[in-house]
Amino acid sequence: MPPKSAAIAAAPASSAWSIFWIFLRLGLTSFGGPIAHLGYYRNEFVLRRAWLDEARYGDLVALCQFLPGPASTQVSFSLGVLRGGGLAGGLAAWLGFTLPSALLMFSFALGAAHLAGPSAAGVVHGLKLVAVAVVAQAVWGMARTLTPDRQRIAIALVAIGIVVMADGPAGQLTAIAVGALAGHRLCRGTVAQPVGQLSMPVSRRAGWAALVLFALLLLALPLLAGLAAYRPLTLFDAFYRSGALVFGGGHVVLPMLQAETVATGWVSSETFLAGYGLAQALPGPVFAFAAFLGAQAGMTAGAPAGAALALLGLFLPGLLLVYGTLPFWDSFRRHAAARRAMMGANAAVVGILAAALYHPVWTGAVFDIRDAAIALGGFMLLAVWKAPSWIVVILSAAAGGLLATV
Known part of the structure; x- marks a missing residue:
């Protein structure tokens, strides 16, 4: 009798349509953010449907946490690729998981x-x-998790200094690059050897094509946007660059998008923070916040087009990276130098997000002691009592409405 892993690998592929419906249901019910999504996937696809075993699932999660982009969405996309036998299955999984929260964020932008x-x-x-x-x-x-020692704490502090002195996308990119270089030099002796093996139905030629397309878009879009001065192209470029630089988790997209949309005047700071707060109450990926921002930024040229361009721009780099890396992951991940550089980049991301916590998040929302009390209460509910995000959203919104009337 063949081992369980072999039986799973030989399972017949599912149609893109059936994969879409499976992930649409998850997109409607998966509350709690990226970490919770990984738990939902494990229950659904490892324990219930047996699409893959624990070892392969753990290896897939490790890949998506290593790469820039929204890790939980990259895992869902990869699961679709695995089950659907290629790109069509991955796109069906992404669309099904993203569509519900994207439509809700778009509706909020209109209202x-x-x-x-x-x-x-x-x-x-x-x-x-x-x-x-x-x-x-x-x-x-x-x-x-990401700064457990003095070397990585120092990298995070340096990143704070860089983004304070050089605000905007350039400062954030510099901080990540400096963090990666510092991690390569300083994080020696802290990298464990990976275990397991990941085999996916993606050819090396397709992988190289995805990686080349990722790099071409990252380099060419800013040039084309500057030359053409075409608003939809500029919008797509801004969200693509943000999605390409999101190391360390979905929340890191906040400072990236703030620099691209608020600093440019497309969206007010108040509207930006309100939309981000609402996104925490919805199921599905946090990156669906892009639909809200794209609709707001595209009001003059068409809210639906703006939302679609922003969504595609923010998600596309992460999907290209994970699709391009799947055929090479087993060999690439065994290079200690690459893992050390990623440890440094992730430590820098902690510094970038800490700087964003003060400005614009704190300075744009907390104006008096009552605001501070509501924010602190929400933090305690999340961090200490482990309350679901949607409960914190409801309570904070209700408290804000009540205080406005007294």
């Missing part, structure tokens, strides 16, 4: 302009305070 009155303004302000609590929890958790 936000019609919110009026003290109570509505208070609710929006409460959503901004949710962002304070969520980002504080992310910094707290990521610092414990």
Whole structure:
């Protein structure tokens, strides 16, 4: 009798349509953020459906956490590739998982302009305070995981200094590059050898094509956007660059997108933070926040087009990277130098997110002691009592609305 892993590998492929419906259900019910999503996937595809075994699932998660981009979405995309036998299955999984939260964020963008009155303004302000609590929890958790020693704490502190002195995308990119170089030099003796093996139905030629396309878009889009001065191209470029630089988790997209949308005047700081706060209450990927921002930024040229371009731009680099890396992962991950560089880059990300926690998140939402109390209460609910994000969103929005009327 063949081993279980061999039986799983030989299982017949599913149609893209059936994969879409499976992930659509998950997209409607998967609350709790990226870490919770990985638990949902394990229950659904390892324990219940037996699409793959524990070892292969763990290796897949390790790959997606290593790469820039939204890890939980990259895992879902890769599961679709595995089960569907190629790219069509991956795209079906991505679309099904992303569509519900993207449509909800787009609807909120259309309705936000019609919110009026003290109570509505208070609710929006409460959503901004949710962002304070969520980002504080992310910094707290990521610092414990990604900066556990003095070398990586130092890298995070240097990253804070870099982004404070050089605000915007250039400062963030510099901080990540410096962190990667410092990690390569300083994080010796802390890298464990990987275990397991990951085999996926992606050819090396297809992998190289995806990686080359990723690099071409990253280099060419800023040049084309500068030459053409075409608003949709500029919008797509801004979100693509943000998605390409998201190391360490979905919450890291906040400072990236803030630099691209708020600093450029496309979206106000208040609207940005309110939308990010609401995104915490929804199922599915945090990156669906792009639909809200794209609709807001594209109001003059068409909200649906802006939302679609922003969503595609933010998700595309992560999907290209994971698809391109799948055929090479087993050999690449055994290079200690690459893993050390990623450890340094992740430590720098902690510094970038910590700087964003102060500005714009804290400075844009906390104006008095009552705001601070709501934000602190939300943080305690998330970090200490482990409350679901959607409960914190409801309570903070209600508190904001109530305080606005007294």
